[in-house]
Amino acid sequence: MDQTICKACNTPGLKRFLELGDIPPVNAFLHPDELKNEKAYPLNLAYCPNCMLAQLEEIVPPEKLFEEYLHLSASSAANLSHLKEVAELLNDRFKITSETKILEIGSNDGSLLAFLKPFTAHVLGIDPAKNLIPLSKEKGVETLPIFFNAKRAEQLKNERGTFDFIIGLNVIPHTPNVVDLLKGVHTLLSPKGTLIMEGVYALETVLKGEFDTIYHEHVYTFSLYALKKTFAQAGLAIVDVERIPQQGGSLRVYAQRDEESKRESEAVTALLKHEHENGWLNPETYDNVSVKVNNYKKRLREIVDIEKKKGKLIGVGAPARGVVILNYCGLTAEDIKYIVDDTHLKHGRLTPGVAIPVKSWDALSAEKSPVFLLLSWNYKASLLPRLKERFPGSRVIIPFPELEVVKLD
């Protein structure tokens, strides 16, 4: 694939605006004996001068990233409650009946579809991560272990017909051939059906210098302007949009088949205007990102060097975004002794690239007065009280949205 051509609209001349260096796949947590085979890939972000879609220049083949996927929907209470909200929202807004057919692309361990099952039995998941299949089966959710694309969609339509709702949370960012995926959605969507998608919103993340949503799995970062152009290529029209707080700032879009959709909502018009006014179409906006991110790296390094003298520095949460921060800022086991995380599949493994051990929260019972780096900063509201309960008065470095150190008084 030519790295200088837009992956969505095929326009040549992508403009590179952020270089994060060579980083290994951030979800590939390693057993200690796997370290020597670890591979790193360049992480450079560019935007398309035509559709303005922010995208990685170089793509790591998805099969190298997703065969064993350690992020479980059910592993975080905050994520589960988000999925429950999505299920309830769907029912409140669209009145799901026992006849409603729902397809989820990237259904992970089936958590969202399990929340929808009380409303309708007609739910189907698709997810290529084979290790997750038994987990969705336990929840009574049928899942096909395949990569979704336009060709698969044709087969699926023959076997199962069309769907009233197709859901894809954080799917577009993970799909290099995004137009092909959306064409598949078009094939499988019933004439009056609705596509609901969520993804990280560039204006609230990378364009503000929050670079930790940039990793190999995230080929694209959303803006409404770019999405509208991309969806149109597959015959889909965005009819409504909401800004939601997930992952530091995301968009939820509703789309329908172009030939069926009425006009776009006021929210769509208003957000397109907002993006225009906030420089989404100006090259200077992108040029500034690199400066912000470089300065951030220096400041975090300084803070870590100061804080690690005050107590043993322990990471809290080992999400993909945290692995990006560690790698880009060069924080290793010299700085952070270990990381605690709720995902049992990560315990006993090392973080990609910087080889920091991951343990369960039980490890903290051996500590006297540690200092923390909150890598899962987007779950601050639930994690800080847990830390405060065990270590009142302790200090926590919070990397984003503002880099700061708080004391848990």
Ligand SMILES: [Zn+2]
């Ligand atoms: Zn483009």
